[in-house]
Amino acid sequence: MSYEIFENEIVMLSLGVGVLIFILGNRSRLKSLAASKILIMAFYVLLLGWTVTVMEGLFWEKILNYIEHACYAVSSIFVAVWCWKVFGKRRETV
Amino acid sequence: MVLEGIWKKKGDRVIYRFFIVVFDIITFLASAVGLIFLLKGWKRALQPKTKLVFTGLLIFTMCYSLCLFVEWYWGTKVLDRAEDVIGALVPMWWAFVVYAFLGGIVEQQLREREGRFQELFDKAPIGYHELDTDGRITRVNRTELDMLGYTAEEMLGQPVWEFYVDKEKSRLAVESKLAGNIPPGQAFERMIRRKDGDMLPILIEDRFLHDKAGNIAGIRSTIQNITKRKRAEESLAQERNLLRTLIDNMPDNIFVKDTQSRFVIANIAVARLMGTTPEGLLGKTDFDFYPKELAAKYYAGGQKVVRTGKPLVAQEEPAVDPEGNRKWYSTTKVPLRGSSGKVVGIIGISRDLTTRKLVEEDRERLMRTLALKNEELESILYVTSHDLRAPLVNIQGFGNELSRSCKLIHTALKDTLKTAEINEEVDNAFNKDVPEALGFILTSAKRMDSLLSGLLRLSRLGQAAVTIEPLDMNEMFANITKGMEYQVKEAGAAVDIRSLPSCLGDASQINQVFSNIFDNALKYLDESRPGMIRVYAKSENGRNIYCVEDNGIGIAPEHQKKIFEVFHRLEPDRKSGEGLGLAIVRHILGRHDGKVLVESEPGKGSRFSVSLPSA
Numbered sequence: 001m002s003y004e005i006f007e008n009e010i011v012m013l014s015l016g017v018g019v020l021i022f023i024l025g026n027r028s029r030l031k032s033l034a035a036s037k038i039l040i041m042a043f044y045v046l047l048l049g050w051t052v053t054v055m056e057g058l059f060w061e062k063i064l065n066y067i068e069h070a071c072y073a074v075s076s077i078f079v080a081v082w083c084w085k086v087f088g089k090r091r092e093t094v
Numbered sequence: 095m096v097l098e099g100i101w102k103k104k105g106d107r108v109i110y111r112f113f114i115v116v117f118d119i120i121t122f123l124a125s126a127v128g129l130i131f132l133l134k135g136w137k138r139a140l141q142p143k144t145k146l147v148f149t150g151l152l153i154f155t156m157c158y159s160l161c162l163f164v165e166w167y168w169g170t171k172v173l174d175r176a177e178d179v180i181g182a183l184v185p186m187w188w189a190f191v192v193y194a195f196l197g198g199i200v201e202q203q204l205r206e207r208e209g210r211f212q213e214l215f216d217k218a219p220i221g222y223h224e225l226d227t228d229g230r231i232t233r234v235n236r237t238e239l240d241m242l243g244y245t246a247e248e249m250l251g252q253p254v255w256e257f258y259v260d261k262e263k264s265r266l267a268v269e270s271k272l273a274g275n276i277p278p279g280q281a282f283e284r285m286i287r288r289k290d291g292d293m294l295p296i297l298i299e300d301r302f303l304h305d306k307a308g309n310i311a312g313i314r315s316t317i318q319n320i321t322k323r324k325r326a327e328e329s330l331a332q333e334r335n336l337l338r339t340l341i342d343n344m345p346d347n348i349f350v351k352d353t354q355s356r357f358v359i360a361n362i363a364v365a366r367l368m369g370t371t372p373e374g375l376l377g378k379t380d381f382d383f384y385p386k387e388l389a390a391k392y393y394a395g396g397q398k399v400v401r402t403g404k405p406l407v408a409q410e411e412p413a414v415d416p417e418g419n420r421k422w423y424s425t426t427k428v429p430l431r432g433s434s435g436k437v438v439g440i441i442g443i444s445r446d447l448t449t450r451k452l453v454e455e456d457r458e459r460l461m462r463t464l465a466l467k468n469e470e471l472e473s474i475l476y477v478t479s480h481d482l483r484a485p486l487v488n489i490q491g492f493g494n495e496l497s498r499s500c501k502l503i504h505t506a507l508k509d510t511l512k513t514a515e516i517n518e519e520v521d522n523a524f525n526k527d528v529p530e531a532l533g534f535i536l537t538s539a540k541r542m543d544s545l546l547s548g549l550l551r552l553s554r555l556g557q558a559a560v561t562i563e564p565l566d567m568n569e570m571f572a573n574i575t576k577g578m579e580y581q582v583k584e585a586g587a588a589v590d591i592r593s594l595p596s597c598l599g600d601a602s603q604i605n606q607v608f609s610n611i612f613d614n615a616l617k618y619l620d621e622s623r624p625g626m627i628r629v630y631a632k633s634e635n636g637r638n639i640y641c642v643e644d645n646g647i648g649i650a651p652e653h654q655k656k657i658f659e660v661f662h663r664l665e666p667d668r669k670s671g672e673g674l675g676l677a678i679v680r681h682i683l684g685r686h687d688g689k690v691l692v693e694s695e696p697g698k699g700s701r702f703s704v705s706l707p708s709a
Binding site: 008009011012015016018019022023026029030032033034043046050062065066069070072073075076077079080082083084086087088 | 110113114117118120121122123124125127128129131132134135136138139140151152155158159162177178181182184185186188189192193195196199200202203
């Protein structure tokens, strides 16, 4: 059994964790953003994708790779929904 | 075409790659859709820089998904380097996005706060201005401008005292404040002049503005329009003055005490009674002015009202004035309640009853004396009328005896006296003078006997017991008319008796009353026309009024008041009687809480109305 961990995936995860900390630190402020839960959920799912892409180098390569790409897709859907709620609906302020 | 690309590859990897490619396409399309929404609603929300950053995120995501698609669809590593770079940019760009959002939020919040502050400043319910060290206005809010009617340009830069009615006084006050002579935080009332010339009472409160070194850099002041408060104060003062004038000019004693019976308010009458002034009473109690026992009594009464919350109404209380004179007061004490409903004191009003008490005492004394005198009079009347009858009987008896003796002497002398002259003289004496003299003596004695009988009856009436019971007046009048049936026939009179209500009284005495009145009605009928006697009654206010009306000769107005007097008779020569009938009527009714009234017109008739309590 060979382990294959790529540098770029570690970098993505590290940056993602940094962003996570940043988000958690400003959670109360971000709540004032319209439909903030959807956007933050999109990031969490994306972060899950980055996590599993690192983990797939260690075990369950195929399944985790599926999950990684599925996470990207779900995250993008969340982002699209957020864009629809914020820009597609008539709103005066955020 | 895409599927063909996937299915060209052999082995297990075909399906595996298919789903990965599908996920990548979804990622790409979703990001593209998000980008379209963003671009379409570009003007609707968020700041431009935030939207630009977010656009970048969507584009990077699309590029990343495209790289992944190429890698997994063709199985080539051509875009491997680009995928690494973009893959790293995506999380970084998320950081930018979050940062941009936060910046936007903070900016938005600041803008909102500033807006709210400006709104608060301008629309605060009180006026606000700031002065520099020269006393010139450097800032003023909309409320103050509206209050005074000026524009900001008209006020800014002007010395603040220019707007006050008393400019000099205000200037000195502002300069003293700026010089630190007057400590800040004190409230002042001033009159300020509006642009239209009206004067406005205002309340000013101020604080110092300090520079970084801690020196006084100006004054910030709030001003409130206190017109309504001033009017309310004036109205209250007027009401207080009115109330004070009213209670001070009331002859009654008016006071307010707290729950410890200390005077809170007292009018001049109270102060005069206690030998002090209304101000001198404040905070003091009755123990400071009255003997201990009397003060304790007042205190107990007041405390009872405080304790029970129930008023004491018209309590008669003794008092002593500063000269030591004993006085009497009727005092009403009512609880004074606070806004919570709890008793916080008492309000008292007392009225001087001393004069009334003295009059009552005098009246009681007079009544006692009168009753005593009445008893004495009745006794004298009884004794006189009773005892005088005995010698009268003797006069009558011996008068008759003398008359018979004279007749005998006259008969005997007829034979002995021969001379005609002597015989004539003796004859005259025995036949005319002596019988005439004896006739006068006997008539007078008879008359005196009749009067004494009447007086005796009257005095016995005063001593007779009165037994009050319900009386059937229909039955009583039936008996009276039956008893006088002969007189009625003799007079040729018609009698009409209507249905009569029952009343309260002594049966025999009330019978006597109506018998006398009915007898008079019969006795004084007019012989020139058919007699008519009507008896009827009416009820009002718990009393029955019985009327006996005749069409007799009537009573002249000058006699109407005298007919109830003892021995008064209308036609003494023509009608028999003692003149006591109506006197007895009045006497009996006086003992029955009754009244009698006569209405009469000479030549037409009379009506006697007797009022008695209803049964």
